[in-house]
Amino acid sequence: MRLKTLLLALCIAGTTTFAQKVKYSKEDIKKMETYLFNEGFNTPSPKKTSTITLKDGTSHKGFCNSIETKKGQIYEVAIKDSITKKTAKFNADQISEMYVYPSNGEKIMKVSKYMGNIRNYSTKKLTKSTNNDRIYFINQTVSLKNKKDEKEFLMQVINPGFDDIISVYHDPRAKETTGFSVMGSPQLGGGVIKSYYVKKGDKIMWLHKDDFEDNYDFLFGDNSEFVKKYPKNSVEWDYFSFLVSEYTAMTNG
Numbered sequence: 139m140r141l142k143t144l145l146l147a148l149c150i151a152g153t154t155t156f157a158q159k160v161k162y163s164k165e166d167i168k169k170m171e172t173y174l175f176n177e178g179f180n181t182p183s184p185k186k187t188s189t190i191t192l193k194d195g196t197s198h199k200g201f202c203n204s205i206e207t208k209k210g211q212i213y214e215v216a217i218k219d220s221i222t223k224k225t226a227k228f229n230a231d232q233i234s235e236m237y238v239y240p241s242n243g244e245k246i247m248k249v250s251k252y253m254g255n256i257r258n259y260s261t262k263k264l265t266k267s268t269n270n271d272r273i274y275f276i277n278q279t280v281s282l283k284n285k286k287d288e289k290e291f292l293m294q295v296i297n298p299g300f301d302d303i304i305s306v307y308h309d310p311r312a313k314e315t316t317g318f319s320v321m322g323s324p325q326l327g328g329g330v331i332k333s334y335y336v337k338k339g340d341k342i343m344w345l346h347k348d349d350f351e352d353n354y355d356f357l358f359g360d361n362s363e364f365v366k367k368y369p370k371n372s373v374e375w376d377y378f379s380f381l382v383s384e385y386t387a388m389t390n391g
């Protein structure tokens with residue numbers, strides 16, 4: 139009798155899970171696949187004025203002429219003061235936040251990469267690859283790839299317009315899904331970034347596409363309306379930027 143009851147309960151649970159799956163229209167999928175994050179840049183321009191704000195509240199402006207990184211993340215910055223012309227070095231643990239401009243060389247590479255993948259034409263905006271605005275970096279204490287000892291790094295916020303609940307940071311070492319190309323033609327498919335650093339509340343982690351489903355409840359589970367509209371068995375990693383944006387909008391009302 140107990141076995142029959144257990145089997146019935148499992149059957150009901152499975153039916154409920156199946157019933158919760160949502161089938162989206164082509165228009166909805168196109169909207170959800172649109173990449174809303176800013177481009178991640180790794181190289182500041184040495185010709186435009188950067189601004190560094192230290193934890194003690196002091197501000198320094200100058201040309202960023204040297205950076206030191208670990209696993210791609212910035213942990214030391216050297217700037218040439220725009221007034222005194224003297225070079226000063228700052229460790230990440232001294233810095234609260236930093237604004238820099240992307241280098242022209244990296245922007246050219248971004249444009250070339252954009253043009254080399256047909257998928258980008260419908261999911262990304264070319265203007266984000268040629269961004270002339272300042273890029274925002276903030277000091278965060280993280281464990282690189284969730285494996286290393288926690289250290290302070292300057293990390294680029296790539297969702298600055300909707301980061302008040304979930305902050306997403308550029309992973310300089312992130313790989314992309316692969317596509318295919320025929321005889322040098324633009325690539326078909328692929329091009330989806332596989333990982334980011336993500337912060338919600340006091341927790342910051344490296345989030346890989348393979349771990350997205352396991353962390354879905356942590357990221358979005360406290361909003362029942364969102365979960366009903368975008369259940370985990372109906373969404374994909376490709377929609378991540380849209381999901382963060384939509385969750386933020388729905389949570390903020």
